[in-house]
Every structure is written in structure tokens, then in C-alpha cells.
Amino acid sequence: MLYSGPMGPDKRDVERIEMLGELRGDIKVFQPLVVREISRSGATLETAYPLQLNSLHQVRLAIGDQTVVIDTRVVHSRIRDIDQDTVRYVSGVEFVDAPDRVADAIAAFLDRIRTERVTGS
Secondary structure (H helix, E strand, O other): OOOEEOOEEOOOOOOOOOOOOOOOOOOOOOOOOEEEEEOOOEEEEEEOOOOOOOOEEEEEEEEOOEEEEEEEEEEEEEEEEEOOOOEEEEEEEEEOOOOHHHHHHHHHHHHHHHHHHHHOO
16 A cells, blocks of 8 residues: 655555654764864864764764774763854764774874974975
8 A cells, every 4th residue: 555645655665654652863964073183093073063972973084085984982072162153072082993994094194194294295
């Protein structure tokens, strides 16, 4: 039996069940952030939104000429700055179960930064 809703007949192959109560969930959305510090094991992030202590987040980093996504856990978070229109938060995150490829990319990026700062190039 096809359901006919406000947008016309339902053409799905699998039936959807309407929730009569409330079913809660979360959605992962990439939001901009600034990396203030980074190491092989974690980073300090600045955001326009608070990060809950011990919460898990996937962070996408543009390191050099590549982009990596890494799982993180929030180890501390606090308000950094408040002005008339905005609040800025700073949070420390640890990298969790980073795949070798991602860990290697971060290590190479850090080595490149160190070398550039020493040689000035």
C-alpha cells in the first residue's frame, strides 16, 4: 500500500513508519573551526560553539595539499572570548584511533612546519 502524503504518492520500496511519540537523534554537520595548536596526539581548536567534555567528533583538517578526517574526543573546553555579537570557545581534543595513513599525514605536516621554521623557507 502506498501512502499518499502532502507531496503526493509515496514511491518508496520500503515502508516508513510514522513516529507517534518522539524519537531523538543527532546529525553530524561540519562547522568551521580554527586549529590553534596541533601535535601528533591532539589539537587545540577554536570554535563559535561549545564542545561538550568527552564528546566525540570527526574533524576535517586541510593539512598541506591534502585533507584528512580524524576522530577526536574533547578533553577540555572553555570560553575564550566574549564580545558584543559572538562568543569564541577553545577546546582541547585528543586524536582517537587515527588510521596509520592519517597519523602519517599529520606527522609529515608537523615535520614540514618545523623544517620551514628552522630554515625560514
